[in-house]
Amino acid sequence: MKIALVGYGKMGKIIDEVATKRGHEVVARLKETPTAGNLNNPDVVIEFSLPEVAFQNVKACLENKIPVICGTTGWLDKKSEIEKIAIENNTAFLYGSNFSLGVNLFFALNEKLADLMKNVNEYSCQLEEIHHIHKKDAPSGTAISIAEGIFKYNPKFEAWKLEETKENQLGIFAIREDEVPGTHSVFYRSEVDEIEIKHTAFNRDGFALGAVVAAEWIKDKKGNFAMNDVLGL
Ligand SMILES: NC(=O)C1=CN([C@@H]2O[C@H](COP(=O)(O)OP(=O)(O)OC[C@H]3O[C@@H](n4cnc5c(N)ncnc54)[C@H](OP(=O)(O)O)[C@@H]3O)[C@@H](O)[C@H]2O)C=CC1
Numbered sequence: 001m002k003i004a005l006v007g008y009g010k011m012g013k014i015i016d017e018v019a020t021k022r023g024h025e026v027v028a029r030l031k032e033t034p035t036a037g038n039l040n041n042p043d044v045v046i047e048f049s050l051p052e053v054a055f056q057n058v059k060a061c062l063e064n065k066i067p068v069i070c071g072t073t074g075w076l077d078k079k080s081e082i083e084k085i086a087i088e089n090n091t092a093f094l095y096g097s098n099f100s101l102g103v104n105l106f107f108a109l110n111e112k113l114a115d116l117m118k119n120v121n122e123y124s125c126q127l128e129e130i131h132h133i134h135k136k137d138a139p140s141g142t143a144i145s146i147a148e149g150i151f152k153y154n155p156k157f158e159a160w161k162l163e164e165t166k167e168n169q170l171g172i173f174a175i176r177e178d179e180v181p182g183t184h185s186v187f188y189r190s191e192v193d194e195i196e197i198k199h200t201a202f203n204r205d206g207f208a209l210g211a212v213v214a215a216e217w218i219k220d221k222k223g224n225f226a227m228n229d230v231l232g233l
Pocket residue numbers: 006007008009010011012030031032033034048049050051053057070071072073074096097098099100141207
């Protein structure tokens with residue numbers, strides 16, 4: 001199928017390689033706002049740009065009735081508006097904070113552990129995410145998804161606070177280090193022990209493969225979706 005890439009940085013370049021290897025034609029590699037003219041009539045758009053431009057990029061594609069796979073994080077305050085635009089234009093939208101199979105399995109593991117801990121009051125909970133020094137948003141979109149999974153089962157946590165750990169609050173620590181692709185840990189700590197679950201990305205290949213698989217899946221769909229729909233998790 002024909003894929004347009006909106007955002008052509010670290011992720012866009014790897015997605016280009018993966019899509020081409022899987023036999024798709026990459027018809028656009030944009031570092032600017034997409035239009036009907038520069039998109040070159042793709043079947044699907046894969047958008048990995050910047051938090052400050054993702055909304056306008058996705059909106060432009062959906063208003064041209066082109067389905068979008070969006071991996072850009074740090075703009076979720078406008079996600080519900082985008083989901084309405086997808087429906088109004090009879091097309092499809094899928095946002096994923098993390099497209100790797102491993103992290104989506106980690107999301108499910110995180111929720112199962114949160115469910116086990118919902119009536120256990122001896123433990124505090126803390127998240128830690130480590131990413132490369134170029135990352136513009138904090139905490140990561142993946143960490144926010146993890147926090148949402150915990151809140152789904154543990155309403156005792158009022159909210160998350162960046163780099164704080166207070167009783168009844170989930171502390172999220174965002175660390176920026178070298179060229180780290182993405183490491184996420186959840187810690188439950190009591191006075192006598194600690195439980196940790198952790199996902200470590202070795203490179204960006206898993207993110208790119210997941211995004212292309214999601215693009216293959218969404219091609220003839222209508223509506224708003226998540227990576228769980230693609231993976232059947
Ligand atoms: N969901 C997932 O699985 C993953 C999500 N991400 C997220 O993807 C996003 C991109 O990450 P990454 O590729 O590392 O970032 P980069 O900074 O490497 O790439 C961003 C790209 O967007 C381009 N850009 C700038 N302005 C615009 C615009 N108006 N329209 C379109 N493109 C534009 C940049 O161009 P220029 O080079 O000229 O600045 C650059 O090519 C981040 O939000 C990150 O959190 C990352 C990995 C996995």
